[in-house]
Amino acid sequence: xxxxxxxxxxxxxxxxxxxxxxxxxxxxxxxxxxxxxxxxxxxxxxxxxxxxxxxxxxxxxxxxxxxxxxxxxxxxxxxxxxxxxxxxxxxxxxxxxxxxxxxxxxxxxxxxxxxxxxxxxxxxxxxxxxxxxxxxxxxxxxxxxxxxxxxxxxxxxxxxxxxxxxxxxxxxxxxxxxxxxxxxxxxxxxxxxxxxxxxxxxxxxxxxxxxxxxxxxxxxxxxxxxxxxxxxxxxxxxxxxxxxxxxxxxxxxxxxx
Ligand code: CO8
Numbered sequence: 001x002x003x004x005x006x007x008x009x010x011x012x013x014x015x016x017x018x019x020x021x022x023x024x025x026x027x028x029x030x031x032x033x034x035x036x037x038x039x040x041x042x043x044x045x046x047x048x049x050x051x052x053x054x055x056x057x058x059x060x061x062x063x064x065x066x067x068x069x070x071x072x073x074x075x076x077x078x079x080x081x082x083x084x085x086x087x088x089x090x091x092x093x094x095x096x097x098x099x100x101x102x103x104x105x106x107x108x109x110x111x112x113x114x115x116x117x118x119x120x121x122x123x124x125x126x127x128x129x130x131x132x133x134x135x136x137x138x139x140x141x142x143x144x145x146x147x148x149x150x151x152x153x154x155x156x157x158x159x160x161x162x163x164x165x166x167x168x169x170x171x172x173x174x175x176x177x178x179x180x181x182x183x184x185x186x187x188x189x190x191x192x193x194x195x196x197x198x199x200x201x202x203x204x205x206x207x208x209x210x211x212x213x214x215x216x217x218x219x220x221x222x223x224x225x226x227x228x229x230x231x232x233x234x235x236x237x238x239x240x241x242x243x244x245x246x247x248x249x250x251x252x253x254x255x256x257x
Pocket of ligand 1: 107130139
């Protein structure tokens, strides 16, 4: 696929994806999202990549769905486009995805950061679900993921008033892992991705899967799922190596097997 609205780069085992429509604050049109899904899928299938970072620019991660593209769409057209079926493929990525956010992360942009596994924010980041101000509501998971991340009261306020949440508040509410100066957010996200990429890949994959399970399973099912993944890892060469290396007081060598 030829990419028009995103830029890709690699930093060792970390795959970087930059949203690149700066003239419209990285508004997410259908083409851009197709590219994002395609590129992340390719990273996910690439053995040389072990973690991914998605970012925009200093001014905007993404200011939401492209309103000009949605303005004339009817309900049945939106339904048949079924664009969120593709977003589900991002949610199902096996490898961890970190969102590095500066400036606006609004509407679909905020929802995209929340599909990622961890968010690192710059001091200028602003998260919001302002769809209410254009007569609609979040459609790419915002009502569910924001509520799970920040709690009902704060989610209600944001979704019903469209009020933005600045970076410091997002940290306070646990939406983001860290807030750093604007010149550092991307570096921090890459450093974290590199740290994860240096861990045994099968354990990272199954652990990520189990943490995410906590969002859509009962505690009983989640615990069962976690246990199954935990036991499964005892079938890997990496777990044998990890424990042996600990006992022998040396650094483990991961094979991804
Ligand atoms: N869609 C299309 N164009 C946009 C968008 C957008 N979401 N956001 C900004 N732009 C464009 C502006 O029209 C402007 O273009 P131009 O220079 O041609 O006039 C350019 O980007 C710069 O924007 P502003 O001049 O408005 O910049 P400001 O710094 O004054 O304001 C704001 C920044 C506050 C972010 C403002 O641009 C704004 O309110 N944008 C819209 C935010 C919004 O409502 N987002 C939610 C959209 S709905 C949505 O996301 C639905 C989610 C579910 C579906 C997800 C599918 C992808």
